[in-house]
Amino acid sequence: MVSDRQQGETNRVPRAAVVGGGVAGLATSILLAREGYAVTVWEKNSAVGGRAGTLRADGFRWDRGPSWYLMPDAFEHFYRLLGTSAERELDLVPLNDPAYRVYSGDHEPVDVVSGEDAAAELFESIEPGADARLRKYLSEAAETYRLAVAKFLYTTFSTPRFALDPEILRRIPRLATLLLGSMHGAVARRFRDPRLRQILTYPAVFLSNQPRKTPAMYGLMSHTDLAQGVLYPQGGFGTFVDSLVRLAEDAGVEIRTGTEVLGIDTVPTDRPRVSAGWRGSSAGRRFSASARASGVRVRGADGQERDEAADVVVSAADLHHTETSLLPPGLRSRPESTWKRRNPGIGCVLAYLGVEGELPQLAHHTLVFSKDWDPDFRAIFGAGPGSTGPGRGSHSESVYVCRPSATDPSVAPAGKENLFVLIPVPARSDGPTSGDPSVEGIVDQVIDLIGRRTGIPDLAERIVSRHTAGPGDFETEYHAWRGNALGLAHTLGQSAFLRGSNASRTVEGLYYAGSTTVPGVGLPMCLISAENVIKRLRGDASPGPMPEQDTTEKTRAD
Structure with a gap:
C-alpha cells in the first residue's frame, strides 16, 4: 500500500529502490511489489543471494553461508503471505538421523536427535537427572519463543506502546531475568556436563556472539533445533534464493545485478515525518526529518554513474555502510563515533572443500568443540575491557562442519563429499582475504584439527577442490562492517528495540532490512x-x- 503523497497529482505508480539483492532485499522487493510499487533491486555483485549465494567449481556446489534451516514457521509464514507455501516452493527433508553430531574434547561423538523425548533420553544418558531438567528448559524455551514471535520479532517498535502490552507487563519479572542473565548462566545452573552445556549454548555463535554475553532469552534457540527440528532444502539453500527470485519476477520486480549503489539521493524537506500508511494512518512516532529519499545513485557494469528516481528506498545492505557511505554526514541517524560502542559480532574464515571418498565420521551437521572453549571465545572477542584484542591469525578451535552430500547427492560428483567449514575469527576492518597466508594457514590448521578429532587422519590428502573466504572478503563483497560474517552481535544492548530502528530518523522514505x-x-x-x-x-x-x-484452494488445484 502506498501513501496519498506518493499517489500524488499524476496518479503514477510509485517507485521503490531496494539496495542489495540478498535474502532480505529480495524478500522486501516481493512484498513491496505486492503493495503496489514498481520495484527495482540494485545488486553490486554479479549474482543475487548475498551471503546465501552459491559457489560452483569442479563439479561441486556449495552453499556459501547459511546452512541450517531453522524456524520453519517463519519461512512458511512468509510464503503464505505470498499465497504459496514452503512445500510448493522447496523440497524440504528432515535431518534426524542425526539432526547434528557433536565432538567435544576427547569424548565419543554425541548424535543429537530432534524431538523432546529423544533429546531428554540423550541428556539423561549423559547426566542422570537431566531428563526432567531438559524438559523444563525446553518448555520455558517454547514459551519464550512464542512470546518473541507474538510481541518482539514482527514489530517495528515505532511506538512505546508495545511495552504496555498486558502480556508483557505480566511477564516483566521473567523477562528481566531472561534479558539480564546470560545463556551460559541459565544453562550452567541446570546442567553439569560440558557437552550438554555446549549443545544448549552453541547457538550463541549463530547469533554472532558468545554464550557468556548472550542474553538468556536466546535459549529459545534450543526450541528451534531440539523441538521444531532441523530441515534441509534439497539442492541446497540456493533453491531458497531461486524461489525468492522466481516470486520477485512473478510480482514484476526488476533485478539489476552488477550495478552498485553509490549513494542515496535526497531532497530537503521541513515537513514533520509521520509513519503513515496510504489510507492516512497516523500510527508511529512523529519527528522532523531534514530530507526525503528521492532515489539512488548507481554505477553500472559500464562504469557510468546515473541517478535513479524512487519514492521509497529500502537499504538491505549493511547498516554501517548505509549510514556512513551512502548518506552524507548530516543525514546519518547514527554518526561514525557511535559505532565504536557497537559490537560487530564474529568474523569467519570459510572453507569450501571437495573431498575424495566417503566421510561417515561426519553428519550433515557436525560441531567440533574444544573441551574447554573459553579460550576459543577469547581468541575471537579478546579478554574483555581494556584488552588489545586478538591478533590477525587468531581463530576458534571450536568449529562447524556441514556435509550436505550426506543428504543431497546433487552437491558433489559421485564418490566425493562436499564440506563447508565455518571457523570463527575476530571481526576486524583489516581482515585477511582468500589466498592470504593467515587465511590459508587457519584453514590448514582446522583441516588437521577436524581430521584428528573426528578420526579422518588423511582428510587433508583427500581434498581435491579447495576454496576459502576471510573477513576481508565479507568486507569487499557485502560491505560488511569490520568484515563481520553474520551481523551485529545479539548482546543485551543490540537486541529487540535496543538494536535500532528499521527506518531512518533523518530521511523520510528510507527504510532498513536485513541482518x-x-x-x-x-x-x-x-x-x-x-x-x-x-x-x-x-x-x-x-x-x-x-x-x-489462504493457500488451500491453490494447493488443491496444483
Missing part, C-alpha cells in the same frame, strides 16, 4: 525484517505477523 537491523541475524530474521518494512509503510505498529493468505 544488521531489527530483528536480527539469520535467514528467518531477514524475512521478518522485510515484513516489518511493510508494516512501517502501512503505519502498522501492532506486534505479531501480518495476516496470511
Whole structure:
C-alpha cells in the first residue's frame, strides 16, 4: 500500500529502490511489489543471494553461508503471505538421523536427535537427572519463543506502546531475568556436563556472539533445533534464493545485478515525518526529518554513474555502510563515533572443500568443540575491557562442519563429499582475504584439527577442490562492517528495540532490512525484517505477523 503523497497529482505508480539483492532485499522487493510499487533491486555483485549465494567449481556446489534451516514457521509464514507455501516452493527433508553430531574434547561423538523425548533420553544418558531438567528448559524455551514471535520479532517498535502490552507487563519479572542473565548462566545452573552445556549454548555463535554475553532469552534457540527440528532444502539453500527470485519476477520486480549503489539521493524537506500508511494512518512516532529519499545513485557494469528516481528506498545492505557511505554526514541517524560502542559480532574464515571418498565420521551437521572453549571465545572477542584484542591469525578451535552430500547427492560428483567449514575469527576492518597466508594457514590448521578429532587422519590428502573466504572478503563483497560474517552481535544492548530502528530518523522514505537491523541475524530474521518494512509503510505498529493468505484452494488445484 502506498501513501496519498506518493499517489500524488499524476496518479503514477510509485517507485521503490531496494539496495542489495540478498535474502532480505529480495524478500522486501516481493512484498513491496505486492503493495503496489514498481520495484527495482540494485545488486553490486554479479549474482543475487548475498551471503546465501552459491559457489560452483569442479563439479561441486556449495552453499556459501547459511546452512541450517531453522524456524520453519517463519519461512512458511512468509510464503503464505505470498499465497504459496514452503512445500510448493522447496523440497524440504528432515535431518534426524542425526539432526547434528557433536565432538567435544576427547569424548565419543554425541548424535543429537530432534524431538523432546529423544533429546531428554540423550541428556539423561549423559547426566542422570537431566531428563526432567531438559524438559523444563525446553518448555520455558517454547514459551519464550512464542512470546518473541507474538510481541518482539514482527514489530517495528515505532511506538512505546508495545511495552504496555498486558502480556508483557505480566511477564516483566521473567523477562528481566531472561534479558539480564546470560545463556551460559541459565544453562550452567541446570546442567553439569560440558557437552550438554555446549549443545544448549552453541547457538550463541549463530547469533554472532558468545554464550557468556548472550542474553538468556536466546535459549529459545534450543526450541528451534531440539523441538521444531532441523530441515534441509534439497539442492541446497540456493533453491531458497531461486524461489525468492522466481516470486520477485512473478510480482514484476526488476533485478539489476552488477550495478552498485553509490549513494542515496535526497531532497530537503521541513515537513514533520509521520509513519503513515496510504489510507492516512497516523500510527508511529512523529519527528522532523531534514530530507526525503528521492532515489539512488548507481554505477553500472559500464562504469557510468546515473541517478535513479524512487519514492521509497529500502537499504538491505549493511547498516554501517548505509549510514556512513551512502548518506552524507548530516543525514546519518547514527554518526561514525557511535559505532565504536557497537559490537560487530564474529568474523569467519570459510572453507569450501571437495573431498575424495566417503566421510561417515561426519553428519550433515557436525560441531567440533574444544573441551574447554573459553579460550576459543577469547581468541575471537579478546579478554574483555581494556584488552588489545586478538591478533590477525587468531581463530576458534571450536568449529562447524556441514556435509550436505550426506543428504543431497546433487552437491558433489559421485564418490566425493562436499564440506563447508565455518571457523570463527575476530571481526576486524583489516581482515585477511582468500589466498592470504593467515587465511590459508587457519584453514590448514582446522583441516588437521577436524581430521584428528573426528578420526579422518588423511582428510587433508583427500581434498581435491579447495576454496576459502576471510573477513576481508565479507568486507569487499557485502560491505560488511569490520568484515563481520553474520551481523551485529545479539548482546543485551543490540537486541529487540535496543538494536535500532528499521527506518531512518533523518530521511523520510528510507527504510532498513536485513541482518544488521531489527530483528536480527539469520535467514528467518531477514524475512521478518522485510515484513516489518511493510508494516512501517502501512503505519502498522501492532506486534505479531501480518495476516496470511489462504493457500488451500491453490494447493488443491496444483
